[in-house]
Amino acid sequence: MMASFGKACRIALITGSLLLASCSPSSDGSAPAKTEFSIGWSIYAGWMPWPYAQQAGIVKKWADKYGIKINVVQVNDYVESVNQYTAGKFDGVTVANMDALTIPAAGGKDTSAIIVGDYSNGNDGILLKGADQLAAIKGRQVYLVELSVSHYLLARGLEKAGLKPTDVKTVNTSDADIVGAFGSPDATAAVAWNPQLSVMKGQPGAKEVFSSAQIPGEILDLLVVDTATLKANPNFGKALAGIWYETVALMQRQDAKGKEARAAMAKLAGATPENFDSQLTTTYLYADPKAAVAAASSPQLLTTMRQVRDFSFSKGLFKGAASADAVGIAFPGGKVLGDPARVTLRFDESFMKLAADGKL
Numbered sequence: 001m002m003a004s005f006g007k008a009c010r011i012a013l014i015t016g017s018l019l020l021a022s023c024s025p026s027s028d029g030s031a032p033a034k035t036e037f038s039i040g041w042s043i044y045a046g047w048m049p050w051p052y053a054q055q056a057g058i059v060k061k062w063a064d065k066y067g068i069k070i071n072v073v074q075v076n077d078y079v080e081s082v083n084q085y086t087a088g089k090f091d092g093v094t095v096a097n098m099d100a101l102t103i104p105a106a107g108g109k110d111t112s113a114i115i116v117g118d119y120s121n122g123n124d125g126i127l128l129k130g131a132d133q134l135a136a137i138k139g140r141q142v143y144l145v146e147l148s149v150s151h152y153l154l155a156r157g158l159e160k161a162g163l164k165p166t167d168v169k170t171v172n173t174s175d176a177d178i179v180g181a182f183g184s185p186d187a188t189a190a191v192a193w194n195p196q197l198s199v200m201k202g203q204p205g206a207k208e209v210f211s212s213a214q215i216p217g218e219i220l221d222l223l224v225v226d227t228a229t230l231k232a233n234p235n236f237g238k239a240l241a242g243i244w245y246e247t248v249a250l251m252q253r254q255d256a257k258g259k260e261a262r263a264a265m266a267k268l269a270g271a272t273p274e275n276f277d278s279q280l281t282t283t284y285l286y287a288d289p290k291a292a293v294a295a296a297s298s299p300q301l302l303t304t305m306r307q308v309r310d311f312s313f314s315k316g317l318f319k320g321a322a323s324a325d326a327v328g329i330a331f332p333g334g335k336v337l338g339d340p341a342r343v344t345l346r347f348d349e350s351f352m353k354l355a356a357d358g359k360l
Helices: 049-055 058-065 078-086 097-105 149-160 178-182 196-201 227-232 234-252 256-268 273-281 289-297 299-314 350-356
Strands: 036-041 069-074 092-096 111-120 124-129 141-144 169-172 189-193 206-211 220-226 283-285 328-330 343-347
Touching: 036 049, 036 078, 049 058, 049 069, 049 234, 049 256, 058 069, 058 234, 069 234, 078 092, 078 097, 092 097, 097 111, 097 149, 097 220, 097 299, 097 343, 111 227, 111 234, 111 289, 111 350, 124 149, 124 196, 141 149, 141 178, 149 189, 149 206, 149 299, 178 189, 178 196, 189 196, 196 206, 220 227, 220 234, 227 234, 234 256, 234 350, 256 273, 273 283, 289 299, 289 350
Parallel strands: 036 069, 036 092, 111 343, 141 169, 141 189, 328 343
Antiparallel strands: 092 220, 111 220, 111 283, 124 189, 124 206
C-alpha cells in the first residue's frame, strides 16, 4: 500500500508542538499583489479534482481568465503539505477542518477556508473483532493515529455510546502500519480511514461498529488559502472556485466524459476506477455551490467546530493556551467562536456564493 494513499497521516500536529513564528502573518496582515500562486494537495478521494483539473487544462482555463498562473503541487505526505503551507511555501492547501485549526490557525497563520468540498460520510470508521456493538470497546486497546481525525472519531463514538475516553487505551499506530497491526490476533480494536479501512474490514472477525456517517458534516475536507494573500488577490479565490465547481460537475456526470474523468482521478490516486468510485460513495461531495454555501452558513458548522476545537484543546493541541477560546474561528454572518481579537481560521463563503450565483 502506498504511504500516500488516502488522507495519509491525517495527524493534527507533529510532536504536539506549535509551528514556529515564521508561520505568523506580517504585523499589518498585508500581502503583495501577485500573478503566480501555488496550491498543495495530497491523495484523498475528495481532493482528486484538483490534480485532474490541472491535467485536463481546467486550471489553466480559469487562471487565464483572471490573468494569473496557478500551480497545483502534489505532496506525498499529507501533514507535510499542511506544514509547507503553514511555513509559506504554498498559498493554499487541501486540508481537513481539524487540521486547518490545529496546524496553521493554532500556529498563528491567518487562514481562510474558501471551498467546503466534502465531508467524510463513512470514509472513517471504528472496527472491532468479535463484537458488533461499539459498547464492547470498553477496556480494549485501540490502534489508531493519535491526535488525528481518527482520534476525534473515537472520542465522538465513545460519547455517543455513553463511554469515557478513559474506558479505552489508545495505541499510536501510523497509517502505513495500521493494516498490519490490526491483522495481529492481539489487536481487537482500531480506527482508520479509507482505503486502509476497507482492507481492514476484510480481516477475519472484523466489524465496523461506528463510522463518520454517524456524525455527518463533522470531518470536513477543505481548500484553505492564506487570508492576506486572498485579500490582496481576490481573483485567485475566484479562479479556484471556478476550477473546483467545473471539475466536480464533470466528475458527477454519468456519461462517458464523467466516467473518463473519474478514471483519470483514480489513476492519479494510484487506485482502480472501481476502488475510487467506492471511496466516492462514502464521500459526501458538495458538488452544488448552493449546498456548499448553505453548509458553510449553517449554525451546525459552528457546533461542529466547537466540538473539534474543544477536543483539540483537551489533547493539548493549542500549546500554551489557557482555554479553547485562544484560537478564534470566524463564520459567515459575523459569528465568531473564541477570541474575536485572535481570529486565525475563517470560513469564507463569498467565492462559493459567486459560483452559486453564476458570477465567476
